[in-house]
Amino acid sequence: MLLINCPYCGPRPEAEFVNGGQAHIARPADPMSLTDDEWAAYLYMRDNTKGLHHERWRHANGCGRFFNASRDTTTDIIKRTYRMGERPEAEHQGAKP
Amino acid sequence: MTDTYRVRRGDVAESRNAVHFTFDGKSYQGLAGDTLASALIANGVHLVGRSFKYHRPRGFVSAGSEEPNALVGVGATQSRYTPNLLATQVEIYDGLVAESQNRWPSLETDAGFLNEYFSAFLPAGFYYKTFMWPRTAWKKLYEPVIRRMAGLGKAPAEPDADRYTQVFAHCDVLIVGAGPAGLAAALEASNSDATVILCDEQAEMGGSLLSDRSASIDGMQAAEWTRAALDELRKRPNVKLMSRTTAFGWYPHNFVGLNERVTDHLSNPATNQPRERLWQVRAKEVVLAAGAIERPLVFTDNDRPGIMLADAARTYVNRYGVVPGKQVVVFTACDSAYRAALDLKAAGARIQVIVDLRKSASGHWVDKARAEGIKVRSDSIVRGTSGWLRVKSAQISNAQGGDAETVACDLILMSGGFTPSVHLFSQSRGKLSYSEELRAYVPGESVERERSVGACKGLFALESVIESGAKGGRDAAAKAGFSPRGERSYTVSAQSVGADAFIGSVMTDHQAEKRAWVDFQNDVTAKDVRLATREGFRSIEHVKRYTTTGMATDQGKLSNMNALGVVSKQIDVAVPKVGLTTFRPPYTPTTFGSFAGQSRGDLFDPVRKTSIHPWAEAQGAQFEDVGVWKRAWYFPQVGEDMHAAVARECKATRESVGIFDASTLGKIEIVGKDAAEFMNRMYTNAWTKLEPGRLRYGVMLREDGFIMDDGVVGRMATDRFHVTTTTGGAARVLSMMEDYLQTEWPDLEVWLTSTTEQWSVIALQGPNARKVLEPLVEGIDLSADAMPHMSVREGRICGVPTRLFRVSFTGELGFEVNVPAGYGRAVWEAIFAAGKPYGITPYGTETMHVLRAEKGYIIVGQETDGTVTPDDAGLGWAVGKAKRDFVGKRSLSRPALVREDRKQLVGLLTTDPKVVLEEGAQIVLDPTHPIPVPMIGHVTSSYWSATLNRSIALALVRGGRSRMGEELSIPMPDGVIKAKVVDSILFDPKGERLNA
Incomplete structure (x- = not known):
């Protein structure tokens, strides 16, 4: 069970959280102006990262807030958690921490 | 005796x-x-x-x-x-x-x-x-x-009478294994303020020290030193000692599962003691001191009773005081078996001969054996054994073959060296590296916050074992943020047994047809493993699955390295290239009871009940599970089956008035300046113009355009909506709303609150519903003009505040009375009493399903399956086409979602009105078509309709709306059923009854 550091509550066991998939994919401001392919890319295409992955989590059985975590998918080590709206540190998706 | x-x-x-x-x-x-x-x-x-x-x-x-x-x-x-x-x-x-x-x-x-x-x-x-x-x-x-x-033991025939508990624990340093390395680690780590847990799977702590009669530490005999060390640890308040406790699994972020066996060793356990405790320990730092396991040698007929590991025999003699045999043949590839032989000899056994696989044997232990008159044969093997229920003799020859000498014995000891127990290290995703010297894998780079010490790291000399344990203990405490109160040293006096080792089979080339066991528990021989390589399996993962070697309940603790050795030799590929099977939890078999803990019987899956539930129970209702709720299914009267009860409930509701507990509906209160805008974005419908006091049926999509949920929404004020969801979908809907609100539109001033359990909901449906309610309600005009269909009013009922919805899921004049949950049962009983003159009839979910199906109302999850759009379900009217955007809107114009031949919701009437279709049945055009028959849809709902005196069904059918009147086929095991496509609204299509 992962130990996840909620930016609002502190470290809590994974059982209190729900994973929300890849982070930093903003919903297009005007979906109707997108082509079918562009919209399908937003809907369905996600990175299948080996290495550092920026992902959303929700402290569902706690404060209820969404936040982001940078997790190494090969080790499950969470390098950092940060609030919605903040940017990840310089490391790019897939980098080895 | x-x-x-x-x-x-x-x-x-x-x-x-x-x-x-x-x-x-x-x-x-x-x-x-x-x-x-x-x-x-x-x-x-x-x-x-x-x-x-x-x-x-x-x-x-x-x-x-x-x-x-x-x-x-x-x-x-x-x-x-x-x-x-x-x-x-x-x-x-x-x-x-x-x-x-x-x-x-x-x-x-x-x-x-x-x-x-x-x-x-x-x-x-x-x-x-x-x-x-x-x-x-x-x-x-x-x-x-x-x-x-085949198979192992028999499962018990009765439920487990014992109790199991689960405990969460946190510590600074967890030490797994209380042998010499673990004890030294514990002494050092706890010589600070760090909280330390030391666990060991055995009843007694001390590990190999308990079987050692020759070594001494700090001037004390090994067992004596162990007692002193444990006494010292027991005195320290920051140390918790846990014997009979197996660290069975490593989970991410230093989360280690421990299984503590509390009562299995007791004749008369106290009644308040659980049989086992499952400890879920989160440790800042972990010291792995799991020790090593001796390897058997793979020789012909090496599986007879009386053939055992040399160090095991040493443990039986030195620790338990029993001699496993009196005439002993020793077969070894390393020095440790000599030490065992000497201990057995000291206890009175006769050592017939020590057969050493090595070309030449020398050193302290070999010399000592020779000095005590034990015959030593080097460059030799045991090439066979005899004896059925107990070994009787060993055949001994040169390693390359030649004449064999038969030696009588009742015990054969074997040793191929030691395999470090790297299970937990490997489970923690640490990288293993192969040691050519030890013929074994040892821990390499760590991933988690742990370190291996002692024999599980590949160190076998007692002095270095203790030194590495002490160092590991100090390191763990320091990394956890504690400084030691000083450093102590350990004086160890012990003769090393070296680290010689062997893997694979010792059989000569002439013995190819003989059987030598690699995996005792799954009965796999070297011959089987060689056969697998001849049949083309090269990776150990494949060999393992084909032969089942290492797949028994011991997970190959004794066999894995020997299997690797056999494969490596057979295909002439270096051991690390053959691969290594994955170590998985649990380390040793662990009871289901400890994982289940208290989650059994009533506590297995907690049940949610409405405040009206006990009333329904008293009326003899049958219940069904809906989500996590128990809902009244139907209310049978004496002699009635479900069919009769539902027919009666339907009739009573259509003709007079029925009462239904709808409390399980999900409810979300959406409040704030931007509430209407939020609703516009989340639902397909338009909300801006919905006036306070009005209701609207809302449809919610996922971003991919498919229906996710639906429900009636009341606008209580310009900035306040009372949203209802399906019973099973409430949590999912709230979670999705929170997602969009927090992550996409944080600028909106909106607050979401789950109110599902705050409101009891009593549905009153039927032509007499208004007459029953009117005398009980204060401050609300219920007349058709003042309170039309799809409106909501606030007032009081039976003196209790209410949000009164005029809404219908039956097609009849209907109301849904929302009252604070604590008053639910009282108001229900008051309405029920007031309804007596009208023959008020309680009905359950089955009647609700029939009545709504007659009206063609969908149930999300029954008519929809995650691939149904609003248009497919005939809900195109609920989509606000003029809205610029809402969740799922863009997807609705994707090519696949606008195809003419999508499955659409229609009604189905069977040619024989008595035949009720099966829900889920597939629909075809031509049942005589050769198999596979193209399927054009399926039945989503199907009931006997007492109102229409015939069967009715709803179905999703390709291009269904353009097939009105067409006859379709539903092939079933006992014949093809014919049915006609009709409109999905089968009763009161103009809606005159609900507007009454």
């Missing part, structure tokens, strides 16, 4: 109390502190089981948790019976009842050994090759026979 195998040394044994137990119905006496294994050995019993496949007689191979053979069933009653326990771990107590397994009619004469005569026909992959044909015979013939013949 015969315990002629008990060592009389004048120390340990004499002070131990006698303990009486039975094994296979026969009474035996052991001594306090014995395991079932040591007690049986003291009585000269070595035959304890039959092997898995060939039913060969088997005895004790080891003295610990790596035991492959001595699996026993323990327990006097079925409710306290546990199969597949290891006799080497079971502690005896007065009254213990144990039995052997996998034998019939008895251990000595087992019919299954007939397999032995057919062994030539039972090679690796036998099942895959033999039982392929005919296919139908597998289920009826082969599988039942194989299951009876």
